[in-house]
Amino acid sequence: MSAAYNIAIDGPAGAGKSTIARALAQKLGFVYVDTGAMYRAMGLYFDRQGIGMDDEEGISRACGDISISIRYEDGVQRVILNGEDVSGLIRTEEVGHLASACSVYAAVRQKLLSLQRELAASTDVIMDGRDIGTCVLPNAQTKIYLTASVEVRTRRRCGELLEKGRQSDPAQIEEEIRARDYRDMNREIAPLRQAEDAVLLDSSSMTVDQVIRAIIAEALKRGLSPERIGG
Numbered sequence: 090m091s092a093a094y095n096i097a098i099d100g101p102a103g104a105g106k107s108t109i110a111r112a113l114a115q116k117l118g119f120v121y122v123d124t125g126a127m128y129r130a131m132g133l134y135f136d137r138q139g140i141g142m143d144d145e146e147g148i149s150r151a152c153g154d155i156s157i158s159i160r161y162e163d164g165v166q167r168v169i170l171n172g173e174d175v176s177g178l179i180r181t182e183e184v185g186h187l188a189s190a191c192s193v194y195a196a197v198r199q200k201l202l203s204l205q206r207e208l209a210a211s212t213d214v215i216m217d218g219r220d221i222g223t224c225v226l227p228n229a230q231t232k233i234y235l236t237a238s239v240e241v242r243t244r245r246r247c248g249e250l251l252e253k254g255r256q257s258d259p260a261q262i263e264e265e266i267r268a269r270d271y272r273d274m275n276r277e278i279a280p281l282r283q284a285e286d287a288v289l290l291d292s293s294s295m296t297v298d299q300v301i302r303a304i305i306a307e308a309l310k311r312g313l314s315p316e317r318i319g320g
């Protein structure tokens with residue numbers, strides 16, 4: 090085989106991208122690359138340094154002090170920020186918002202772009218994020234735009250928080266989701282958008298299994314070897 094096979098999954102917060110991408114990667118023997126985790130690590134760094142998310146100059150300057158890398162342990166992605174494994178620390182709602190806020194800046198996006206492209210160049214990957222099909226991997230063989238209604242995404246988010254033992258106010262979660270959607274979709278650089286050659290999947294009334302099957306069917310149409318699916 091020549092080039093790596095790349096599957097790009099983009100979509101708004103809470104659409105189920107990571108659940109789907111993780112399961113799909115396991116099924117196909119691909120590497121799952123969660124680009125949101127990289128933006129989260131950047132947001133965490135700026136916050137720890139006391140740099141405000143509206144301070145573009147400070148953020149751009151600090152980018153030079155940051156080293157982000159990815160490691161895999163038992164197939165699970167770990168994000169390393171300046172030598173520290175921050176994978177657990179970045180999984181909060183708050184860090185999600187920091188990530189969204191700092192991801193509007195050119196310096197932040199530029200910093201992560203080459204790392205993301207390098208990861209996909211020689212490896213079969215499923216990469217999820219906001220700009221994978223439109224900007225990071227424009228030549229990905231399969232592109233999916235995965236979305237779900239705001240109501241369904243709110244319900245899922247509240248359910249996830251409850252699983253972690255945390256009560257949440259659905260109205261507040263919905264408000265936060267809408268704010269994050271708005272910012273991610275309306276920023277100047279690499280906004281969240283469905284790529285022209287991406288397939289739209291609305292998971293509002295689909296099970297995880299149905300979404301996975303739909304993506305596999307699409308990938309088979311777009312040159313994925315049937316041998317990858319196994320049984």
Ligand code: DC
Nearest residue numbers: 124125126128188189192218219220
């Ligand atoms: O997918 P997530 O919730 O972990 O992403 C956190 C934020 O990072 C998201 O709201 C916007 C930003 N992000 C981005 O701008 N581009 C990506 N490819 C992935 C995430």
